[in-house]
Amino acid sequence: MTQVAAYSFVDKPFSDEESLAALESYVREWFMRTFKELTPPQRYSFKLIADGHNVIITAPTGSGKTLAGFMSILSELFKMGERGQLAESVYCIYVSPLKALDNDVKKNLMQPLTEIREIAAEMGIELPEIKIAVRTGDVAGSEKQRQLKEPPHILITTPESLAILLNAPKFAEKLRTVRWVIVDEIHELAGSKRGAHLSLSLERLREAAEQDFIRIGLGATLHPLEEAARFLVGYDDAGRPRPCKIVDVTWYKPxxxxxxxxxxxxxxxxxxxxxxxxxxxxxxxxxxxxxxxxxxxxxxxxxxxxxxxxxxxxxxxxxxxxxxxxxxxxxxxxxxxxxxxxxxxxxxxxxxxxxxxxxxxxxxxxxxxxxxxxxxxxxxxxxxxxxxxxxxxxxxxxxxxxxxxxxxxxxxxxxxxERRLDEIRIPTNCLDVLAQHIVGMALTRKWSVDEAFKLVRRSYNYRYLDRETFISLLKYLAGHYAELEDRSVYGKIWFDEKDMMFGRRGKYTRIIYYLNIGTIPDEVKVDVYLLPDKRYIGSIEEEFLERLRPGDIFVLGGRMYRFRYARSMSCYVEKPPKDSLPTIPAWFSELLPLSFELALEIQDFREEFKAMLRAGKTKKEIVAWLLRRFPIERHTAEAIHNYYREHYRYTGGKLPGRDEILVEITSDLQERRFVVFHALYGRRVNDALSRAAAILASDQIGRNVGVIISDNGFALHIPQDAEVDVEKLLRELASCDLEELLKRNIRRTEMMKRRFRHCAARSFLILRNYKGYKISVSKQQTNAQTLLNVCEEVNPNFPVIVETYREILRDVMDLERAKLVQEWLRTGKVKSTVIATDVPTPLAHNLIVLGDADIVLMEDRKRRLLQLHEAVMRKIRLAARS
Amino acid sequence: MRHVLDSLTIMGVAELVAPYPAIYIPEIDTLVISDLHLGYEGVMAEEAGLMIPKTQFKKEMNALREIEKRIKARRIVLNGDIKHEFSSTSYHESREVSDMLEYLQQEYEEVIIVKGNHDNFIARITSRYRVKLVEEFLDGRYYFVHGHEIPDGFASKGEVVIIGHEHPAIALYDDVGAKEKIPCILYGDMLDGRKIIVLPAFSILAQGSEVNMIPREELLSPILRQYVDVDSLNVTSVGPDVGCVAFPKLGLLRGIR
Incomplete structure (x- = not known):
């Protein structure tokens, strides 16, 4: 049996005649008067959208993408207007990740909307006004009231505001007539929790609408497009992918x-x-x-x-x-x-x-x-x-x-x-995002678990969610983790486990939903005060504070300060002596990761480079080769050459190339000891490998181990008096069950605390806004560690904890590729070499200066305390002697 | 290892009920705990939107039962901050406080509550039980105050002063920069020759002061600021998850990196 593919690439544009024929005469006339010709995306989109297809279009900016998405819709709306079929209701929703873009799009549509009516008037056709309005968090309440009285035909919004609209009791009525949804900048949304959030909103919108609407995705650059299409259109109730046409004119711009x-x-x-x-x-x-x-x-x-x-x-x-x-x-x-x-x-x-x-x-x-x-x-x-x-x-x-x-x-x-892009990765089964929508759904009406579950699984992000997890989330939201009599405070929904029904609960829930929705985490800020007069000078992240030791000098707002002490959510600093240098590097916790694909490309590059060094090529020859191959200048080429040649010379030829991991045992000038893994796989893979290696090392020596992570490798920061058996560590790293090891031990990292707080906020466990007040962190008083401990004691499978693990293992880390590297190590495809150096190699140097990104704690807290005690006694004895 | 203690006798006058943050004073047959902060999670949920599950009450009750099994005291002193919210008494607090007082009045002949800065309006609850609510408590040479203020006549009362309020803890850093915050009991001589014992919080949730980092003049308790050279105090870690380890005097723990 042949199956019609749900996603099909449209390779050939329609002729301009065909495209323009898809538009009403006055719209066509406007277009031809305004533009000389159709742009590439428009040659596909006018007809496809007019024919009622879901479509995803990627094209560069400045290629008339917005009109490519809107033209056929405007035409259809005017036609309806001409026939008097246009009601006071919403027909088209446009969603973009950016408020500024929303305002822009409205402005850009005003011109055609006005001019088309004028042209129609010239042709003797009376067209009604097509109303358009922007609805974002910036829009004033009075404007929202006005929109309710006079609903726009085209509504321009953001993912967050759309989710709120779905719960606006009167306005939601106006969404029943929706026929088109445009998702712009889809490349920005698809790979994030914000995208997962939007995908559920679209399914909820589908539930509210009378019919399946046409979905139009626009983006600049995206790969692979089928994956983006899955995200855009989702599945029908029978689990079949909704069909989608794919148009790729991305590489149009030189x-x-x-x-x-x-x-x-x-x-x-x-x-x-x-x-x-x-x-x-x-x-x-x-x-x-x-x-x-x-x-x-x-x-x-x-x-x-x-x-x-x-x-x-x-x-x-x-x-x-x-x-x-x-x-x-x-x-x-x-x-x-x-x-x-x-x-x-x-x-x-x-x-x-x-x-x-x-x-x-x-x-x-x-x-x-x-x-x-x-x-x-x-x-x-x-x-x-x-x-x-x-x-x-x-x-x-x-x-x-x-x-x-x-x-x-x-x-x-x-x-x-060469037009090669890195791959987009769409997060799946994000429980925190789902929690928000369940609360939103419960606010609208009573649901049976089955019908709600069916709705959720129409989203590509939740296609493979299991029912048990869904129910655990319902229980969590119903406050079943609290005592019965406290559920009025803790519960955000009502859930009857016997009848398998859920619905709204609590007088504050609607406000909680409106004011805490969204997926972008607020970092927990600690206020910084300058001594002696305790003047407020700015804020730092909770995790950064945890790293500061008294006497550390750090940069804030371009100035240096010396850390003195902290008290719950406040940090006290003083001015350091003149000519001080920062002792703790500016620490960016969330640097963008280098993609795996690009990392492997760089490995290949190093391999070629090494071959040339090995063949005894001169600087001149290599620089010439670099200039031929890459878009770089001469001095840049020379810098690359010098970098690798230095490392090559220093290590006696051990420049790690394709499928090689060089392990370097070394110390820096402050005699801090490191085991550096030159493993060029990108940060997300190294996020997994480094933590695993640190856990194994910590277990081996019974001590805490610091971790430094970059795209080009990672390093373990080992206590001075400990000795790691690196060969053994490598064997264990290659043979361990990576997923199990990480799952069991990720609790020992700082990343866990930080991510837990984010997930807790998204799951409405920690509210940023409550009863209409913005809650300051200092009022919440409790650090991430305590929060996590308490939840874990109650239930290790608490959905917020499950989500934190998922986010770390699936979104932050690239576990699949890390396992692949592991397999390559086992099969010998990837080879590892261990060397020891007195001074870090040039490659290691760049890594070590980054500073520790995380610390893996040894498992036993009591033993940890005793070691600290010993260290304290040693230091005191030393101090007494000198 | 001699620093790891099974028991701790404090200046010959009291015993730590290790590993719990509680002391027993044989001379007056009295058990002392401080800073219970009952109702913490409920207050956090209602006031600050922090919907963490309630675990503290159960844990504190379990600890009290364990303590009771080991030490049969005639009297128990709760040395302030029984509950968490300052301004009023929430529903969560009154339930937890009532349940605990119910238990305590069964187990102890005498229950004394010294008022702390969080204990406003607590009389509404305590009046229903056979407990004594006081601003301060003096029995022989033992003088109990919460520690958030200096009561009238403070300088002339007792020979051993027992306070809470500060929630003392020490912060230590290991070689690779990991920070550990350890709750401690502090004890030693006051500047006027009396002795002082600073109890750690019985609460598992309330945040502590990192006393080896915070300068003396910034400590919470005016008693510690004015009547004590804190650097001369002895430090012993306390708590079921850290155990009981004797550290050097506080002054030596300052500036350790």
Whole structure:
């Protein structure tokens, strides 16, 4: 029996005649008067959407994607209007991850909406107005009231606001008529919990709507597309995938790319010299172009760049010519910068990641990325912000800040030019997200467990959820973990286990749902006060505080402070002596991971490089080869060459290439001891391998073990007086049941605490907003460790704990690929070599300076305490002697 | 190892009921615990939206039963902060406090509650039981106060002062930077020659002060700030999950990295 594939690629565009024939005459007329021709995505979309297909379209920015999605819908809406079939109700919902994009889309649709009516009037056709409205968290209550009275035909919103709308008692009525849903920037949503959240909203919307609606997904770059299609359309009640047409015109835009470094000699230059040179380089690039967009990856980086450019060249860079844009800035400031950018008034805009997504940024002729963007897809996406006009070339410069960055970016840009993307991974069975929706569903009506379960399983993210887990979640939400008489406080739903029905409960539940919905975690902030007068100076993360020892010097808001002491959620610091240096590195807990695919590409690159060194090729020959192969400059090529040659020479030829893990036992200048694993598999795989290795090492020596993790490898930080049998460790690492080992021991890591707090907030166990008040963390008083302990005591299979494990093992770590590497180690495909060095190798050096990312605690707390006690006594004896 | 203790005699006047944060004073046949913070989870849930399950009450009750099996005392003193919420008495608190008092009045001839800063409105509950609610309590040379303020005539009362309030703990760091926070009992001489015992919290949830990190002038208890050189106090870890380990004097634990 042949089965019709649910997802089919549409390879051939329709002719312009066919496409335009799909539109009503006045719409067609407007389009032809306004544009010279159809853009590539439009040649597919007009007809496909008019014919009623679900469709996913990937195309670069500036390719008329928005109209590609909307044109046929506008046409159909006007036709309905012409026939008097248009009711005061919502027909089309557009969802994007960004409020700014929502505002933009509305603005861009106003023109066709007005002009088409005018053209129709010329043709003697009276068309009613198509109403359009934006509904996001920024929209005032009065506007929402107005929308209820005059419902828009096209509703523009975000995933969070959509989930709230589904529970707005009167407005939800207006959603029954929905016929189209557009999901924009689908590449940004699909791989995250936010996407899982949206997918459930869509199924709930389906339940509320009279009919199956047409789903349209838009995105810039995405791979593999079938996976994105699954996410967009989900399944029907019989478990069959809903059909979807796939249109890929992603690679339409020509790219011009270059990797560079601020200084020629990136190794021997001091941090200051590198920074100075970075600003000079940025100035040069900005001056040579009309409008430059700069990405820095972090908010503090954005602030630093803008501050320094203004400081150094005040006549050139001031408030009139340059601006900062990131999520911590107020909405007014962001909007102002966006508007001036669009109008071409700014020479440069510096942003963290915030302008990555599709708001119209106007004319930009250069994108500069400071530091590695970590993924090919992201690099392409960001660089694609330049050359906004249809047919323009996108120009991008990546400024690598160290030598690993350099190699990574060179290989990344080569992949980008060869049109190879890294894979998207869609999270499944996220229980915290599901918990929010169950509460939302319970608020609307009574449900039988079966029908609710059926609805949930229509989402691709929950396709394989089992019923038992679903019920455990219902029990949790009903507060069954609390005593009967406390359930009015703890329970957010009512759940009858005998009749298998659930529904709403509690007078605050609706407010809890409205005010705590969403998936982006609030980091727990600890307030920092400067002694002696205890002036507030800013905040740090709870986990960062845990790492601070009295006397440690760290940077906050560009200034250095010395840590004195902490008291619950407050941290007290003092000014350090002049010329102090930070003793604890700025610690970014959530750096973007390098993709596995790209990591393997870099392995191949190293392999080729090693072969050339082995063959005795000269510097000149190798540099020439690099320049031929990669979009880099001469001094960049030389830096890469020097880096690898140094390591090669120092280790007597042990540059880890393809399928090689080099293990290096070494100490740094402070005589801290490390076992470094040069394992180039990307951070997500190393997240798993490193924790496993640390657990095994901790068990072997009976001590705590620090873990440093990067994309290029990981290191175990071993107590000075302990001795690890590395060969044994390697054997165990290769042969252990990785999943079991991690599951059993992940409790011993700091990551567990941090992630637990996030999951607890998403599952409504910790409310950020309660009874209408924003709750300060200091009021919640309890640290993540205590919370976790208490929940675990009550029930080790508490859904919030289960979700934390799932998130760590499936989303944070790439367990599947880590197991693959393990298998390669077992079968001998991957070989490991152990060396010992007095001074870390060049490759190890870059890793060690990152500082510990996590600590794996030894299992027995009492023994841990005794060891601490011993250490204390030793230190006191030492101090007494000197 | 001699630092690991099965029992601890405190300055010849009291015994630690190891590993529980409770002491027994033979001379007056009295058991002392402090800072129970009953109703903690309920208050957190109602006031702060922290919906953690309730475990503390059961644990505290179990510990009390264990203690009772080992030490048959005539009297028990609860040295302040029986309950958690300052401003009023929540439903959760009154239930837990009532249940506990019910138990205590059965097991002990005399139950004395010294009021702490969290114990406003507690009289509404205690009045229903055979317990004595006081601001401070003096029996022979033993003087019990919670420690959040200095009562009138403080300087002239008792020879051994017993306080709670501070929830003392020490913070220690290992070679690789892991931090461990360990609840402790503190004891030693006061500046005026009397002796002092600072009890750790009986509560498993209330946060403690890291007394080896916090400067003397920043400690919570004015008694510790004004009447004691805290650095001269002895430190012993207390708690079922850490055991009972004698550490050097607090001053030596300062600045250890």
């Amino acid at each position: 790219l011009q790319l270059m990797v560079t470094t601020p200084v020629k000699d990136i190794v021997h230059a001091s941090a200051e010299e590198i920074n100075e040179a970075l600003y000079r380089l940025l100035d040069k690039l900005i001056t040579k172009h009309r409008t430059t967009l700069i990405f820095t990856n972090t908010r503090s980086g954005t602030e630093r760049v803008v501050y320094n450019l203004k400081e150094k060249w005040p006549s050139k860079y001031n408030d009139a010519t340059i601006g900062a844009h990131h999520g911590s800035l107020s909405r007014e400031i962001r909007l102002d910068i966006e508007d001036r950018l669009k109008r071409g008034e700014l020479k440069a805009v510096v942003c963290s990641t915030s302008l990555e997504l599709g708001i119209d940024v106007g004319y930009i002729d250069l994108v500069v990325q400071v530091g590695s963007p970590k993924s090919i897809t992201r690099a392409v996406q960001r660089i694609g912000r330049s050359g906004h006009r249809f047919g323009d070339t996108a120009r991008g410069v990546i400024v690598a800040m160290d030598r690993d960055d350099l190699v990574e970016c060179a290989v990344m840009l080569k992949c980008a030019l």
